[in-house]
Amino acid sequence: MKIKVLSRNPDDYGRETKRDIQRLPRNYDPALHPFEAAREYTRALNATKLERVFAKPFVGALDGHRDGVNCMAKHPGSLSTLLTGACDGEIKIWNLGSRDCRRTIQAHTGFVRGMCVTPDHGNVLSIGDDKTIKMWSLTSPEAGEEEEEPVQTILGKSIFTGIDHHWKDATFATCGQTVDIWDHARAEPLRSFSWGVDSLNCVRFNPIEKHYLASCAADRSIILYDTRGSSPLRKVILNMRSNVLAWNPMEAFVFTVANEDHNLYSFDIRRLTSPFNIHMDHVNAVLDLDYSPTGREFVSGSFDKTIRIFPLEKGRSREVYHTKRMQRVFCIKWSLDNKYILSGSDETNVRIWKAKAAEKIGKLTPREESALTYSDKLKEKFQHHPQVRRIARHRHVPKEVYHLTRQTRIMKDSRRRKEENRIRHSKPGSIKKKREREKVVVAEQE
């Protein structure tokens, strides 16, 4: 008879030296791992709770401006450089790593309305209420030199409200009464576009199809241009005025506008009859927005003193940032490493936020990384469970925002009820129910 009894050699299961790590033999047989689903659920719940515990998005503030921060510009070649323009005409250049101000330029009298860095990273263009376009060198003056003087100054005929640079060439566009295309070498615009209106408030070059331009106008319209043509291409009129427009950096045909009616609308330029998505959650006019470099998300700043992050394909925001002292958010930018959000607001501060609120700053060890990947997957797997969803969705918002959100919901419900009643009490078929997206665009002109 052959007999064998289990007999383990303890040396096979211990470590050889004290500095060695412990041996952990695995056996993946499911019978040895009971309650698989229940344990995974518990882990997912814990991971969700921990995410909320670690959600500390505020990184720091840059103070130094003496008036509200009106505009911002990212440096395309340096992650640590940020330029801000204030309402008193001052431009400050910041180092984000050390969080200090490197340079201060008294650029304009009155507001600095807009800024952009040239693609060769050498200069910055700024516009102001003093009807000038000024070009400043980004290299700091020598120790002996005192006065900061612009490299070039262009005197315009009317006030400028927005500026954007071509992504490659030495041309840039401004808007005001008309959209003007300028060349660095000339003091007169190469071309001017106008379509009925006399005040435009934002102009943006498409980062991929580099000849396309889009602008928002005070007559509630969005106008598309091609710099190679002589006249504007298309005009879309919405219900209310759009404040800012931003192109998706990854999809050439997608842009989003921040509207006065508290919403953001994402359009596909191939079909402008209605936006393909409405992003709701702000309770006051949206003043600025910027896309993440991945093009999957964008951030918006609003008059309601909050910053919200929206996924492009979702109608609701995934995150809301606010602090007690932050006032109306005038300008917002998503950093080019996709990690930070920069906001400038009325109370003269520039704030740095994390794009993912619970993310750990700094290098992760491989074990941390794998643990985070695992918990992310678990959160995704159990995201629809009521407990998990409730915790993941919960955000504390200021009292005003909370009440206004409720009020908006009530108003919306009553409007919907009224429409339903109207349909019910009129001749069947005489009133067509309109989808929410179809109500946005008033007219499309060619």
Next chain:
Amino acid sequence: MADEEDRIGKLKGKQTKRAPRYFDDSSAEASTKDKHENEKTSERKSEGKKKKSGKKRAPAPDSDHVDRKRGKEAWDSDEEKDPFPGEAPVKEETLARYTRGEENKIKIRAKTAGPKLERKAMEKKFHLAAKQAARAELLLGEDHGYLEPSDDEDTSQLSQTDIADAVDISAAQKHFDLKLDQFGPYRMNYTRNGRFLVMAGKRGHVAALDWMSKKLLCEINVMEGVHDVKWLHVETMFAVAQQRWTYIYDHQGVELHCLKKFNNVLKMEFLPYHFLLATASSTGFLQYLDVSLGKELVAINAKQGCLNVMTQNPQNAVVHLGHANGTVTLWSPNVKEPLAKLLSHVTAVRSIAIDKTGTYMATSGQDRYMKVFDIRALKPLQVYRMSAGAGHLAFSQTGLVAAALGNVVEVYKDCCSSVAEKPYLTHRLRNNISGLQFCPYEDVLGVGHQDGFTSLLIPGAGEANFDAFENNPYQTKKQRRDYEVKMLLEKIQPEMIGLDPGGVGQVSQLTAQEVEKRDQEAIQKKFEPAKKKKGRSKSLKTVQRTKGVEEEWRRMKVRQKMKEQEEQRKKKQKDQQKKEKWGSALDRFQRKDN
């Protein structure tokens, strides 16, 4: 072999001519190839057909890959085998063990292909995960114990000394006897990793020890009768059911808690993943103690009198109680009534045991029967007539069943799914047995009796390969502390105890009737008239208004139904017209001449 030839044939074809495509016409091929090649292709085709009709194709290596690596001359002779035949095939039954559920076949009604592709990718990942886990069996270090008799030998005749003589010295040391004849009979319990043992004599002697090294952790006398003893989640704490109350001691024998709410307890079970201590008392109460919070979770009156038979299902943490009237009841702390009731014996139930997979339940009664049930279906599988009613039953990790018949231990193998003709092993003790448990991860059966404790060697009883993330017999102190914290973080809430442990990971699928019922309930909600002023909320008015609204709702429903019917009728008509006009799609293949 056929596959092998097929593959070599394929490779040769590739070298000489362009690789055949599935859309290639055989006539076109014939014109370009010589006769020999032609034979080969036809052979290949017939083999291909055979393969399709066969069960499953063995994984063949990527032919392109091999070709590139080996070069041309390697394939000159047909006899030579591929030295790199690709990954080792995984056995179907091994793969089945690691596969979690069947493929999701619910139809996706989406306009875009995205969700379908997503699910396909997901299924692929699941399959890969199962395959990889199954493949990892190669890495398991230990083999199970066994007894292999020659033709004329009978394993049941084998004595413990025979076994101990035949095995190596370290294994032989696991067979021992502790003579403690003053305080017996003894109850005993092993920790979940099988490393430690706690024993408690009826007359108050409680001892905890590392049974392999025989190192004593503590030894106390509680000066009171003891009914049962159980380890808690780690080896630093154990619970003792004493004459009046239940106590918790640490591994040094220091009394940590006295649970006065848990009085007259006869049997205890610890649910490790839920941190619950379930107790059954002589007063008929089933109580749950949350060990992590130190609070009583619930006390349930089972209404069956004294509860002295109890066990837990390790797969779903349901507690099974055996009663004097021959029934077995299944309990969860969330329901005050039993989840299920089972009449297993005509006389009182003496003992219950459930196997590791939660599939089989063995019960024994005073009627001298031992029965095996499938607890998922609550159906009997086997009935055995024993020489006496088994006072204690125990399942080992590999599915052996030990039964204590008076002073005899009988161990059965493969007695659940098939009929076991005779015991696998037997052992006779001097006194009646009072406690029985297989030691986890060891080929050892612990027996408590009047004269102390006996450790028996049962080859093939224990799981050979442990998972250190679950239970580690070689755990260090630091590892134990980490493990305790991890376990506490992952504590499953008691609300999740139910018959189906995987429910939380599944999508609930409502049946058509349930959907209809839900919709009906939504429609049939009562209208509540708003309060109006100026005498318009008098009872008559409100009743009239309610009636009006409800009537309108009813009309709306009828209108909707009529509309649907009309639409259906129209669609039918349209289809009919289409058919008359165009005929069937297959008509185009009809011969034109007749």
